[in-house]
Amino acid sequence: MQEAWLQLRCPACSADWEERVSDLSAPETQFVCDDCGTERPLSEFMRTARDLEVLQEFTDG
Numbered sequence: 708m709q710e711a712w713l714q715l716r717c718p719a720c721s722a723d724w725e726e727r728v729s730d731l732s733a734p735e736t737q738f739v740c741d742d743c744g745t746e747r748p749l750s751e752f753m754r755t756a757r758d759l760e761v762l763q764e765f766t767d768g
């Protein structure tokens with residue numbers, strides 16, 4: 708299976724980066740931005756609706 712990479716963007720400081728979906732937790736998990744320290748649900752860091760869909764599918768099993 709291909710490893711999916713998701714695009715993330717911090718809703719507070721607009722930093723952009725990518726993470727392997729296998730390194731991420733469920734969308735409702737609290738996530739801390741490395742750049743500014745903002746803590747939000749991981750779902751708010753997904754850059755596009757598609758990224759959120761992939762994360763939901765992956766973490767639903």
Ligand SMILES: [Zn+2]
Binds near residue numbers: 717718743
């Ligand atoms: Zn940030």
